[in-house]
Amino acid sequence: MEIKTDIEIAQACEKKRITEIAAAAGVDETYLEQYGNYKAKVDYRLLKDLSDKPDGKLILVTAITPTPAGEGKTTTSVGLTDGLRKIGKNAIVALREPSLGPVFGVKGGAAGGGYAQVVPMEDINLHFTGDFHAIGAANNLLAAMLDNHIQQGNTLGIDIKRITWKRAVDMNDRQLRNIVDGLGGRMQGIPREDGFEITVASEVMAVLCLASDILDLKARLGRIIVGYTYDGRPVTAHDLKAEGAMAALLKDALKPNLVQTLEGTPAFIHGGPFANIAHGCNSITATRMALKLADYAVTEAGFAADLGAEKFFDIKCRMAGLKPSAVVIVATVRALKYHGGVPKAELNVENLDALEKGLPNLLQHVRNVKDVFGLPCIVAINAFPTDTQAELDLVEAKCKELGVNVALSEVWARGGEGGKALAEEVVQLCEQPNQFSFSYKLDQPVEEKIRAIAKRVYHAKHLLMLPAAKRKAAEIEALGFGNLPICMAKTQYSFSDDPALLGAPEGFTVQVSNLKVCAGAGFIVAYTGDIMTMPGLPKVPAAEKIDVDENGVISGLF
Numbered sequence: 001m002e003i004k005t006d007i008e009i010a011q012a013c014e015k016k017r018i019t020e021i022a023a024a025a026g027v028d029e030t031y032l033e034q035y036g037n038y039k040a041k042v043d044y045r046l047l048k049d050l051s052d053k054p055d056g057k058l059i060l061v062t063a064i065t066p067t068p069a070g071e072g073k074t075t076t077s078v079g080l081t082d083g084l085r086k087i088g089k090n091a092i093v094a095l096r097e098p099s100l101g102p103v104f105g106v107k108g109g110a111a112g113g114g115y116a117q118v119v120p121m122e123d124i125n126l127h128f129t130g131d132f133h134a135i136g137a138a139n140n141l142l143a144a145m146l147d148n149h150i151q152q153g154n155t156l157g158i159d160i161k162r163i164t165w166k167r168a169v170d171m172n173d174r175q176l177r178n179i180v181d182g183l184g185g186r187m188q189g190i191p192r193e194d195g196f197e198i199t200v201a202s203e204v205m206a207v208l209c210l211a212s213d214i215l216d217l218k219a220r221l222g223r224i225i226v227g228y229t230y231d232g233r234p235v236t237a238h239d240l241k242a243e244g245a246m247a248a249l250l251k252d253a254l255k256p257n258l259v260q261t262l263e264g265t266p267a268f269i270h271g272g273p274f275a276n277i278a279h280g281c282n283s284i285t286a287t288r289m290a291l292k293l294a295d296y297a298v299t300e301a302g303f304a305a306d307l308g309a310e311k312f313f314d315i316k317c318r319m320a321g322l323k324p325s326a327v328v329i330v331a332t333v334r335a336l337k338y339h340g341g342v343p344k345a346e347l348n349v350e351n352l353d354a355l356e357k358g359l360p361n362l363l364q365h366v367r368n369v370k371d372v373f374g375l376p377c378i379v380a381i382n383a384f385p386t387d388t389q390a391e392l393d394l395v396e397a398k399c400k401e402l403g404v405n406v407a408l409s410e411v412w413a414r415g416g417e418g419g420k421a422l423a424e425e426v427v428q429l430c431e432q433p434n435q436f437s438f439s440y441k442l443d444q445p446v447e448e449k450i451r452a453i454a455k456r457v458y459h460a461k462h463l464l465m466l467p468a469a470k471r472k473a474a475e476i477e478a479l480g481f482g483n484l485p486i487c488m489a490k491t492q493y494s495f496s497d498d499p500a501l502l503g504a505p506e507g508f509t510v511q512v513s514n515l516k517v518c519a520g521a522g523f524i525v526a527y528t529g530d531i532m533t534m535p536g537l538p539k540v541p542a543a544e545k546i547d548v549d550e551n552g553v554i555s556g557l558f
Contacts, residue, residue, distance in 0.1 A: 006113050006558040010121035013262045025266035026293045035129050038120050041255040055291040057325040057430040061300040062309040064362045068344050069334040072382040076330045077300045079116030079411020082263045083419025084296050092294040096282045097272040098125050099200045101172035104543035114412030118267045122554045132170045132199050134253040138246040139168040139204045145242045146226050150190050160192045163227035170199035174536030201277045201533040206521035209271035209283040218247040224520035256286035263416050275302025276492040277533050279311040284320045303492035305365040310457050313373050314438050315485050326429040327369045327377040331362050333387045339503045348386040359398050360504035366404050372456050374435035378425050380409040442483045446473040449486045450526050454510040458495045462509040472515040487523040489531045497529035
C-alpha cells in the first residue's frame with residue numbers, strides 16, 4: 001500500500017467553504033473577513049458580543065521533551081478535536097501559526113500530520129493571512145524610528161551601547177545574529193552594533209498574542225523598552241511616538257484566523273511565539289473565541305511541558321484569567337526509547353530496557369502537571385506501527401502507578417475516528433475538580449521566581465545567576481518591573497539547560513546568563529545556556545526539497 005505524504009493527504013482533501021465552517025462554529029458572516037474560499041479572519045468584536053456566554057472547557061495539549069523521533073502535539077490536538085466532535089461534542093481547536101524559518105529549515109510543515117491536519121496546509125505553512133509579515137513590519141518600523149531619532153539629534157539621550165531592540169525577519173539566518181549597520185557616512189545613520197531576531201522571538205509577537213483587544217495592544221506596544229539613556233532610564237516605543245503606527249500595521253493581524261481540519265472541524269490559528277525563546281502559546285483572543293463558541297476548546301503549547309505548558313500556565317493563564325480543565329501529555333514509544341539511549345536508526349526495534357530508562361522523562365512531566373500545577377492529566381501515546389504491545393503495556397503500567405490513565409492515539413492514521421478513545425477520556429477528565437495553581441508567586445523577588453521554575457519544574461539541584469544576570473535583576477526591581485512573570489529562554493531538548501542531558505537528569509545546575517524586560521509583553525526573559533533568538537539553517541535545509549510545479553502545486557513541505 002502506498003503511504004501518502006502529509007501534503008498529498010492535505011491536497012486530496014475536499015475542503016468546505018469557510019462560510020460553512022464559520023456557520024458550524026457559530027460565527028455569523030458579519031464578523032468574517034474572507035481570504036479566498038478557505039481562510040478568514042474573525043473580527044474581535046465577536047468576543048464583546050459573546051461576553052455574557054459562559055466559557056467551555058479548556059484542554060491543553062503538551063508533550064514530553066522533544067527528540068528527533070517526533071512526538072506529535074499538533075497532530076494530537078487536531079485529532080483529539082475531531083474525535084470530540086465524533087462523539088457528539090462541540091469542540092474547536094486553537095493553534096499557533098508556523099514560522100517560515102523552521103518550515104524551510106528543519107521541521108518542514110507544521111499543520112499536523114497524516115489524517116489529523118489543518119487545511120489549507122500550504123497556505124498555513126507559508127504566508128497565510130500575512131500576520132507574521134505585519135509583525136515583522138511593526139517590529140522594524142520601531143527599529144527605524146529608534147535609529148532615526150538618534151540620527152536626528154537624539155533628544156532622548158539614548159545610549160547606543162545600551163540599545164536592546166533588534167530587527168526581525170521570519171527566516172533562519174545566522175548571518176544576521178550580530179551585525180554592524182549605519183555605515184557609509186554621516187547621512188547613512190549612526191554606525192552601531194545591531195542584530196536580528198526571528199519574528200517569532202520578537203516582543204511584538206508576544207504582545208499580539210497576549211493583548212486582549214486593540215486598545216490593550218496599543219498600550220502594550222507603547223510600553224516596549226527599546227534601550228536606555230546615558231543615565232539609565234528606559235526608553236520606550238511611546239517615548240518615540242511609535243505605538244500608534246505600529247498598531248495600525250497590526251490591527252488586522254490581531255484578528256484570529258479561521259480555517260478547518262481535514263474533517264471540517266473549525267480551527268483558529270493565530271500567533272506563533274516559540275516556547276524555547278518566548279512564551280510559546282497561540283493568542284489569548286483566539287483561545288477566548290474558541291472557549292466562547294465551543295463546549296471544549298483544545299489548544300497546544302510549544303515544545304515540552306517544562307517550556308510551553310509552564311509558560312501557558314504561569315504567563316498566559318495568569319494574564320488572561322484562564323483556568324484549564326485538563327491536560328493531555330503526548331508521548332511516543334519511539335521518543336521514550338531515544339531518551340533511554342537508543343539511536344534514532346534503531347527505534348523501530350522493541351527495547352523494553354531502553355523504554356524503562358526513558359520513561360522517567362514522561363513521568364516527571366506528569367508529576368509536574370499533577371503536583372506543581374494541580375491539574376488532572378492523561379498520557380496520549382501517539383501510535384506508530386512499530387510499537388509492540390509489551391512496550392505499550394509498560395508505559396501504561398508506569399503511568400497508572402502515578403494515578404494517570406493512558407490512551408492510544410491513532411489520529412495520524414485514522415483522523416477523528418482514531419481519537420475517539422482519547423476524547424472519551426478527556427471528557428471524563430474535564431469533569432474532575434482541580435486545584436490549578438502557579439509554580440511561583442508574582443511578588444517573589446526575580447531570582448526566587450527563576451529558582452522556583454528551575455527547581456520545581458526542571459528539577460535542578462542548583463540555580464547559578466551569573467553576575468550580569470544578578471545586576472540586571474537588581475536593575476529590573478529598582479525600575480519597578482520586579483512583579484512581572486518569568487519567561488525562561490532554554491533549550492527544548494532537555495529539562496536542563498544542556499541539550500545533551502536526556503531523560504530526567506538529576507544534580508544539574510541551571511545557569512542564567514542575563515535577563516531582559518519585555519514590558520510590553522509583560523514578562524521578564526531569563527536567558528540560560530547557549531540559547532539564541534535567531535536560529536540557523538541545518539546542513540541540509542528542508543528548503544532543498546520544497547518545489548512548485550507549472551500548475552502552482554507545492555511539494556516537499558512535509
